[in-house]
Amino acid sequence: xxxxxxxxxxxxxxxxxxxxxxxxxxxxxxxxxxxxxxxxxxxxxxxxxxxxxxxxxxxxxxxxxxxxxxxxxxxxxxxxxxxxxxxxxxxxxxxxxxxxxxxxxxxxxxxxxxxxxxxxxxxxxxxxxxxxxxxxxxxxxxxxxxxxxxxxxxxxxxxxxxxxxxxxxxxxxxxxxxxxxxxxxxxxxxxxxxxxxxxxxxxxxxxxxxxxxxxxxxxxxxxxxxxxxxxxxxxxxxxxxxxxxxxxxxxxxxxxxxxxxxxxxxxxxxxxxxxxxxxxxxxxxxxxxxxxxxxxxxxxxxxxxxxxxxxxxxxxxxxxxxxxxxx
Amino acid sequence: xxxxxxxxxxxxxxxxxxxxxxxxxxxxxxxxxxxxxxxxxxxxxxxxxxxxxxxxxxxxxxxxxxxxxxxxxxxxxxxxxxxxxxxxxxxxxxxxxxxxxxxxxxxxxxxxxxxxxxxxxxxxxxxxxxxxxxxxxxxxxxxxxxxxxxxxxxxxxxxxxxxxxxxxxxxxxxxxxxxxxxxxxxxxxxxxxxxxxxxxxxxxxxxxxxxxxxxxxxxxxxxxxxxxxxxxxxxxxxxxxxxxxxxxxxxxxxxxxxxxxxxxxxxxxxxxxxxxxxxxxxxxxxxxxxxxxxxxxxxxxxxxxxxxxxxxxxxxxxxxxxxxxxx
Numbered sequence: 001x002x003x004x005x006x007x008x009x010x011x012x013x014x015x016x017x018x019x020x021x022x023x024x025x026x027x028x029x030x031x032x033x034x035x036x037x038x039x040x041x042x043x044x045x046x047x048x049x050x051x052x053x054x055x056x057x058x059x060x061x062x063x064x065x066x067x068x069x070x071x072x073x074x075x076x077x078x079x080x081x082x083x084x085x086x087x088x089x090x091x092x093x094x095x096x097x098x099x100x101x102x103x104x105x106x107x108x109x110x111x112x113x114x115x116x117x118x119x120x121x122x123x124x125x126x127x128x129x130x131x132x133x134x135x136x137x138x139x140x141x142x143x144x145x146x147x148x149x150x151x152x153x154x155x156x157x158x159x160x161x162x163x164x165x166x167x168x169x170x171x172x173x174x175x176x177x178x179x180x181x182x183x184x185x186x187x188x189x190x191x192x193x194x195x196x197x198x199x200x201x202x203x204x205x206x207x208x209x210x211x212x213x214x215x216x217x218x219x220x221x222x223x224x225x226x227x228x229x230x231x232x233x234x235x236x237x238x239x240x241x242x243x244x245x246x247x248x249x250x251x252x253x254x255x256x257x258x259x260x261x262x263x264x265x266x267x268x269x270x271x272x273x274x275x276x277x278x279x280x281x282x283x284x285x286x287x288x289x290x291x292x293x294x295x296x297x298x299x300x301x302x303x304x305x306x307x308x309x310x311x312x313x314x315x316x317x318x319x320x321x322x323x324x325x326x327x
Numbered sequence: 328x329x330x331x332x333x334x335x336x337x338x339x340x341x342x343x344x345x346x347x348x349x350x351x352x353x354x355x356x357x358x359x360x361x362x363x364x365x366x367x368x369x370x371x372x373x374x375x376x377x378x379x380x381x382x383x384x385x386x387x388x389x390x391x392x393x394x395x396x397x398x399x400x401x402x403x404x405x406x407x408x409x410x411x412x413x414x415x416x417x418x419x420x421x422x423x424x425x426x427x428x429x430x431x432x433x434x435x436x437x438x439x440x441x442x443x444x445x446x447x448x449x450x451x452x453x454x455x456x457x458x459x460x461x462x463x464x465x466x467x468x469x470x471x472x473x474x475x476x477x478x479x480x481x482x483x484x485x486x487x488x489x490x491x492x493x494x495x496x497x498x499x500x501x502x503x504x505x506x507x508x509x510x511x512x513x514x515x516x517x518x519x520x521x522x523x524x525x526x527x528x529x530x531x532x533x534x535x536x537x538x539x540x541x542x543x544x545x546x547x548x549x550x551x552x553x554x555x556x557x558x559x560x561x562x563x564x565x566x567x568x569x570x571x572x573x574x575x576x577x578x579x580x581x582x583x584x585x586x587x588x589x590x591x592x593x594x595x596x597x598x599x600x601x602x603x604x605x606x607x608x609x610x611x612x613x614x615x616x617x618x619x620x621x622x623x624x625x626x627x628x629x630x631x632x633x634x635x636x637x638x639x640x641x642x643x644x645x646x647x648x649x650x651x652x653x654x
Contacts, residue, residue, distance in 0.1 A: 137573060205576065205578055206576045206578065215574060216570070217573075219596075242542075242544040243544055246544075247539055247560065248533070249532065250518075250532035250535065268551055269544070269553075272551035
């Protein structure tokens with residue numbers, strides 16, 4: 001995980017006055033403490049953008065992919081998209097009297113979230129399908145936006161979009177300023193993320209890749225409608241992240257950032273070429289955020305943690321010691 | 328199909344000297360004859376980019392989608408990708424002695440293309456799977472590039488990439504110069520197109536959507552590989568074009584251009600909103616290219632031709648009378 005920091009020093013020293021405001025401390029990645037992680041980012045960008053160097057990467061190949069849950073915003077105690085789904089079940093309950101006696105819906109309505117989450121993949125899929133399919137994409141995204149405008153997470157009492165990580169947003173901006181095309185590649189639902197992530201991260205909808213339900217298109221009496229089907233189109237996790245990037249972008253990213261074993265394949269693939277890097281957000285800060293890795297049910301980081309320790313081109317971001325601010 | 332041409336006149340008259348080189352005749356879409364089609368393009372771009380007008384479209388929403396076969400390059404007598412597949416069968420034959428007696432391969436090897444094509448969807452799928460799956464994406468695209476470097480079409484004795492339409496390439500450039508994000512959305516294979524279309528049309532791989540086989544990812548001994556599977560991931564045709572655009576771009580295009588009934592859904596969807604347009608390349612030029620529409624097996628244009636006649640926001644491009652040059 002060691003990166004040569006000489007280059008970053010050289011770059012900082014050689015900066016002309018005109019570029020000072022953009023690239024130099026204290027304005028350079030201000031929420032990042034000086035150290036290995038920050039240097040890794042600055043070195044990597046410096047190397048990729050240094051013309052006439054053999055580490056130079058053409059603008060068209062500066063593809064950077066970021067996981068979302070646990071990498072760009074908090075994912076504990078459970079994914080925000082699931083919090084949305086649970087709240088939607090409560091809202092939709094009057095139209096579904098049968099839910100009062102039907103698991104897992106009855107658990108949600110009784111406020112017994114533990115039992116609802118304990119209903120396994122099949123139960124969670126029922127909740128997702130009931131709340132994520134059957135409507136138009138526009139209607140669904142309006143539901144998401146309305147929910148985000150009022151919902152607060154339980155621990156911090158903040159809007160979910162305020163639980164995005166300030167240092168990671170600075171990193172995205174820094175990459176975008178250096179002509180990187182930044183993508184989200186997340187296990188979360190693509191339509192869910194597209195409802196808010198463009199504003200939160202300055203990443204347009206067409207650079208958001210996620211899990212998806214199939215879409216149905218209908219055309220009647222001159223009216224075009226795309227609705228969300230109740231069958232799965234793609235699960236964007238593990239090897240699925242690689243194959244979705246291949247399918248949708250058609251290029252191997254040079255930078256992959258994640259926080260769990262679900263991102264390991266994408267990171268291995270990205271770093272199977274020269275002039276590439278992987279970074280892992282390691283949740284080490286129980287006080288300001290959450291502390292978890294190998295034993296966690298959400299965002300389990302185990303094999304990828306071992307791999308990071310053994311590779312020079314993988315860098316662990318230690319949330320507690322590397323970040324001045326979290327949110 | 329009538330478009331007001333006053334705006335284009337106004338725009339041309341009001342241009343300052345500095346923008347003359349970019350926007351004015353004879354440099355403005357030089358391969359397009361003055362007339363309804365050219366005016367439709369110029370008017371549409373003028374309206375979308377005119378600040379403070381109620382037809383103005385923000386840069387982020389200037390999404391234009393183009394079919395490829397028959398819209399950006401010739402598709403007769405059969406798709407170029409099929410010509411590639413047939414040539415690959417001949418090249419691969421020594422490794423497959425069983426093909427000498429097995430339909431549809433034996434027809435290809437005997438030079439009986441008519442029987443090979445007559446083997447129906449099942450037969451053609453066998454040819455596609457045999458030539459398009461089992462290898463890495465990189466290897467496949469190298470095969471495509473090598474083929475394109477030497478193959479010639481039978482009628483014009485030109486390289487296939489020289490059968491791209493000059494007027495359409497000018498239209499793409501014109502849109503790109505006005506901050507449109509141009510996409511290919513084609514029934515052709517996405518990996519096939521990505522091997523050459525970026526150079527031919529100045530459209531990057533991530534803006535090419537097509538039919539695709541599933542991808543397999545493997546990681547062994549530190550080596551990452553993405554191979555092409557022999558099962559179908561998506562068929563990018565008819566309603567599939569709409570649902571793929573929804574999935575991959577996440578925005579409704581404001582301009583959709585095609586040439587067949589396979590593009591009709593995409594055009595209907597795009598033009599189900601204000602300030603949008605559809606265009607259809609009508610193959611009317613038997614001498615310089617091909618002449619076909621309602622009765623053609625390849626690129627059948629029937630229902631969409633009727634719809635174009637009845638809608639003001641759909642414009643037919645008459646290849647014979649609208650284009651000074653074809654290739």
